[in-house]
Amino acid sequence: xxAPPAAAAPPAASAQDPQPPPAAKRPALRAWATRAPxxxxxxxxxxxxxxxxxxxxxxxxxxxxxxxxxxxxxTGFDNYSTVLADAEVRESVVTTAVLTAVVVLxxxxxxxxxxxxxxxxxxxxxxxxxxxxAPFLIVPVAAALLWKHVLYNPEYGLFNGLLNWxxxxxxxxxxxxxxxxxxxxxxxxxxxxxxxxxxxxxLILLAGLQSRPLDLIEAARLDGAGNWQIxxxxxxxxxxxxxxxxxxxxxxYIVQNFDAVFTITKxxxxxxxxxxxxxxxxxxxxxxxxxxxxxxxxxxxSIVIATFALRVVSSLFSEEVSRS
Amino acid sequence: MRSQSRKPAxxxxxxxxxxxxxxxxxxxxxxxxxxxxxxxxxxxxxxxADLQKxxxxxxxxxxxxxxxxxxxxxxxxxxKISQDFSNQAGQYDVATISNYEAPIYAKNxxxxxxxxxxxxxxxxEAKDILTPMQVSLSGEDGKTYGTPFxxxxxxxxxxxxxxxxxxLKMPAKPTWQExxxxxxxxxxxxxxxxxxxxxxxxxxxxxxxxxxxxVNTMGGTWFDExxxxxxxxxxxxxxxxxxxxxxxxxxxxxxxxxxxxxxxNNMTQGKAAxxxxxxxxxxxxxxxKSPVKGKIGYVPAPVDKTKSSGWLYTWAWAxxxxxxxxxxxxKFISWASGKEYExxxxxxxGWANVPAGKRASTYENPEYQxxxxxxxxxxxxxxxxxxxRNPGVQKRPAPGxxxxxxxxxxxxxxxxxxxxxAAIAGRQSVESAxxxxxxxxxxVGEEYQ
Numbered sequence: 001x002x003a004p005p006a007a008a009a010p011p012a013a014s015a016q017d018p019q020p021p022p023a024a025k026r027p028a029l030r031a032w033a034t035r036a037p038x039x040x041x042x043x044x045x046x047x048x049x050x051x052x053x054x055x056x057x058x059x060x061x062x063x064x065x066x067x068x069x070x071x072x073x074x075t076g077f078d079n080y081s082t083v084l085a086d087a088e089v090r091e092s093v094v095t096t097a098v099l100t101a102v103v104v105l106x107x108x109x110x111x112x113x114x115x116x117x118x119x120x121x122x123x124x125x126x127x128x129x130x131x132x133x134a135p136f137l138i139v140p141v142a143a144a145l146l147w148k149h150v151l152y153n154p155e156y157g158l159f160n161g162l163l164n165w166x167x168x169x170x171x172x173x174x175x176x177x178x179x180x181x182x183x184x185x186x187x188x189x190x191x192x193x194x195x196x197x198x199x200x201x202x203l204i205l206l207a208g209l210q211s212r213p214l215d216l217i218e219a220a221r222l223d224g225a226g227n228w229q230i231x232x233x234x235x236x237x238x239x240x241x242x243x244x245x246x247x248x249x250x251x252x253y254i255v256q257n258f259d260a261v262f263t264i265t266k267x268x269x270x271x272x273x274x275x276x277x278x279x280x281x282x283x284x285x286x287x288x289x290x291x292x293x294x295x296x297x298x299x300x301x302s303i304v305i306a307t308f309a310l311r312v313v314s315s316l317f318s319e320e321v322s323r324s
Numbered sequence: 325m326r327s328q329s330r331k332p333a334x335x336x337x338x339x340x341x342x343x344x345x346x347x348x349x350x351x352x353x354x355x356x357x358x359x360x361x362x363x364x365x366x367x368x369x370x371x372x373a374d375l376q377k378x379x380x381x382x383x384x385x386x387x388x389x390x391x392x393x394x395x396x397x398x399x400x401x402x403x404k405i406s407q408d409f410s411n412q413a414g415q416y417d418v419a420t421i422s423n424y425e426a427p428i429y430a431k432n433x434x435x436x437x438x439x440x441x442x443x444x445x446x447x448x449e450a451k452d453i454l455t456p457m458q459v460s461l462s463g464e465d466g467k468t469y470g471t472p473f474x475x476x477x478x479x480x481x482x483x484x485x486x487x488x489x490x491x492l493k494m495p496a497k498p499t500w501q502e503x504x505x506x507x508x509x510x511x512x513x514x515x516x517x518x519x520x521x522x523x524x525x526x527x528x529x530x531x532x533x534x535x536x537x538x539v540n541t542m543g544g545t546w547f548d549e550x551x552x553x554x555x556x557x558x559x560x561x562x563x564x565x566x567x568x569x570x571x572x573x574x575x576x577x578x579x580x581x582x583x584x585x586x587x588x589n590n591m592t593q594g595k596a597a598x599x600x601x602x603x604x605x606x607x608x609x610x611x612x613k614s615p616v617k618g619k620i621g622y623v624p625a626p627v628d629k630t631k632s633s634g635w636l637y638t639w640a641w642a643x644x645x646x647x648x649x650x651x652x653x654x655k656f657i658s659w660a661s662g663k664e665y666e667x668x669x670x671x672x673x674g675w676a677n678v679p680a681g682k683r684a685s686t687y688e689n690p691e692y693q694x695x696x697x698x699x700x701x702x703x704x705x706x707x708x709x710x711x712x713r714n715p716g717v718q719k720r721p722a723p724g725x726x727x728x729x730x731x732x733x734x735x736x737x738x739x740x741x742x743x744x745x746a747a748i749a750g751r752q753s754v755e756s757a758x759x760x761x762x763x764x765x766x767x768v769g770e771e772y773q
Binding site for chain 1 (some may be wrong): 393397399402406407410411423428432516525526527528577579580581590593595709731732734735738739741742745746749750751
């Protein structure tokens with residue numbers, strides 16, 4: 001996380017240099033003594049996160065197809081140019097962006113509405129909250145299977161069954177039976193993901209709502225502010241940070257989503273996102289070099305976008321503060 | 325790190341421990357050099373699960389050879405095998421490969437030729453193995469690189485009861501045109517019943533398999549013998565159009581997401597009157613719990629210009645060239661793909677679960693005939709008539725019926741299947757799907773010219 005550029009350095013309180021301690025060794029020793037317990041964790045972290053990434057970087061510089069083992073050689077940045085020139089990869093970048101943006105935004109909106117409802121006290125609130133959180137706790141691939149077979153299936157899916165039943169009530173004999181995934185593939189994937197991620201957003205926003213300073217709201221009410229005004233001028237600014245957090249975490253996770261695309265559409269009908277494309281390059285094409293290069297590009301892209309997004313929101317936030 | 329106290333030393337120990345842990349993880353299952361245990365890597369299909377159950381009690385008891393199994397899903401298995409075998413690491417002595425990989429791996433010099441063992445091993449009875457199976461598991465040099473564990477072809481399954489009700493007759497050897505006409509007739513015989521179920525799910529092992537068998541019999545091919553891509557040829561286009569139109573007009577709902585599993589489901593639920601797919605499907609349709617048990621008829625794969633059009637697929641045992649326990653590995657292979665093992669499964673688990681489709685003797689066994697009475701003969705004929713070296717009307721540059729036996733095909737087939745699946749979904753025309761596919765295929769063909 002990058003901090004916003006400091007507006008001004010704090011004025012130096014004193015220009016006096018602290019006296020060097022008599023024994024320079026001792027603080028160093030003590031510093032190491034405090035650091036030492038952290039070392040195993042640090043080493044472990046480096047081993048399990050940075051080494052694989054370094055290996056991926058190296059792999060991405062090789063022309064390496066697992067079925068042509070004798071043909072493995074160093075190619076420099078050839079894989080990168082191949083990947084960048086690949087129309088399929090470009091399409092999957094767009095797919096990933098659209099998928100992520102739609103899922104995050106819709107989840108946040110629905111999550112906010114649910115959080116606002118759950119913020120009130122009513123009978124059975126605990127049960128309702130638990131039920132609303134449930135989708136988030138389901139294993140992603142199981143959720144995707146559920147959507148594909150139990151809900152979307154045009155023959156025995158719940159959606160078409162529901163349409164049938166409703167039509168029966170009205171007396172229509174042969175109701176419309178859409179083929180959900182075929183007719184709207186990307187939307188089908190998005191809906192299943194929205195269902196999974198709404199509870200996550202709801203939880204974050206609920207935490208935000210419950211940390212509101214109630215005395216302020218009380219004061220606003222006394223000053224004659226209506227519900228909408230309280231929401232617009234008090235609640236929403238207060239929730240801003242939580243909304244940012246939800247959007248950021250959600251984006252990071254949904255960019256990497258693989259299960260829904262793999263299960264519901266097998267990447268067909270223009271739903272292949274970047275993780276799925278990497279999977280295909282690796283497992284179907286056996287192109288380890290190209291797959292690694294795509295992976296590296298995705299990581300770089302994610303870092304750039306995340307940093308940029310954070311900058312933007314935090315600068316907006318500081319503007320907001322300075323204006324008020 | 326300057327060592328100034330016991331703390332850094334402790335950190336150093338932690339690093340060492342972490343390092344050794346990692347080493348232990350990576351070294352798990354390293355090549356076993358004693359001749360009394362072998363490592364086997366296999367795909368997680370039900371027949372393999374049965375094998376795993378029976379090994380210790382029978383094979384190890386008899387021979388004293390311990391077998392360590394690693395079981396993975398298909399994609400992961402392919403990947404792990406190619407990693408281990410390409411480095412000739414010798415971690416696994418035996419692995420399951422399909423007839424798609426066998427010639428490719430043999431060419432890469434990863435596999436142990438099995439001929440010397442087969443000649444010496446009287447109990448193995450090589451003559452009993454069905455010829456197309458044996459052919460599809462041999463390399464360009466004519467040597468045998470795998471022994472089949474079970475095999476399949478494809479045929480047409482249809483609802484006898486529905487056809488009788490509707491007064492329709494299924495020819496003994498249908499043509500694709502007849503099948504299309506029947507599909508139009510029988511559609512809607514029951515509420516929500518599709519005329520035919522055909523795969524439309526993207527994947528080189530899903531949509532491409534039945535489609536390519538239709539292409540073959542209608543006179544098309546992926547590549548001609550000079551590696552010229554032929555996906556936009558009139559024959560290939562005609563076959564693809566036929567397939568796409570048939571499934572769009574009389575096929576199952578949601579065809580673009582229907583693979584083998586979905587069609588099996590549709591057929592079992594009475595949502596389809598016909599199904600053209602793998603012979604393995606019959607076993608599931610005739611299960612004791614199946615609601616359509618006994619109601620299904622089986623006829624050979626529909627044809628157009630060729631005499632037969634069934635495909636050929638097998639999971640087979642192959643030995644890594646670098647294996648240090650070749651003799652023990654062969655003993656296992658011979659046992660697992662032998663006649664005795666089939667009988668063992670029949671007795672211990674059930675005759676319907678026998679890994680069939682590889683030996684002529686299986687189909688002469690009265691017990692098996694009873695368990696598979698409605699489909700054993702059609703299956704046997706389908707496998708017998710499959711010719712992986714000459715599946716169409718023209719010479720082929722590489723072996724394979726429902727695939728092209730080159731490493732690039734998994735990727736090419738999958739990408740093409742995405743395009744054709746989009747055509748089935750009505751998102752683009754067959755012509756534009758094939759136009760894009762042709763470009764992809766040309767790129768692959770150029771590497772071989």
